[in-house]
Amino acid sequence: MLKKFYKIIIIPYTLFLLYLMFLGMGRFQYEDNLLRIKPIISTIDFIKDTISLKVILIIVLGNIVMFIPFGFLGWIFPRFKDLKTLIFAFIPAITIVETLQYFTRMGIFEVDDILMNTFGVFLGFLIKGIIEKRFVSWIV
Template sequence: MSFKRNKRIRFLGKILFVLYIAFIIYFLIFSDWYGRTGEMEEYHYNLVLFKEIKRFWNYRDQVGMFAMFTNLFGNVIIFMPFGFFMPMASRYRSFFSTVFYSFGLSLCVETFQLITKVGSFDVDDLLLNTIGGLAGYVMFVVCAAVRRRYVNRKKDCYRRR
């Protein structure tokens, strides 16, 4: 693949990454979903790992499947683009960098929610968001391997001619 094409792909990755960060900040902090319409009177937080995950799973019939799905899988899904675009847009492409930055962004969001009393601080969200970032990174690695294989096959075809 040519240098110019690599540069264009990297630039596109940076643009998508910035758009994703803007979206995630809006969605997780300012969106009207899940009680974020106004400031709460008191702090809500969970510092016990797996407490909210177990609660949503055990009471899935009472809270509804949609609420259970959005809490458990939504927190994973919303951070998958971060894990995908971060290595595409930056020089830090390692597994550990992705885990570190996914956890860091999630911690910033959760802390902001706690301080502003918009939403709640939940260690389960930290775990699920980090898992989502990691899943996005795995998707990036698979896509990069498929792209490299395609490019190498294309080069081999031109060499044989």
């Protein structure tokens, strides 16, 4: 049951996520192409420079939580049942999206986004494993 629901929802979810990454949440086209390539430091700087805890949670946790569903891709594509294969396929895909944000200036290419998004996929993969062990009859 969960696999069938996942198969139905993952494509619209992916399209919604792409919308958010390029057009949603008050996005606008930057005048310059922006690039943040210092891992972890740019996120720490963002947290230090942001007064609102709500904004910090939305951006930082959102970059992780929104990608958890991609940890379940093994339910649709058998080759992604292996974590290493899933991560090595995801990193180039999210890097392409970040690069498109850079070239369209509809976002900022951020290495930290790649790291946080990938961590979200990793968490999703772990959650998928827990669900598969505990709720075997619901998965079909």
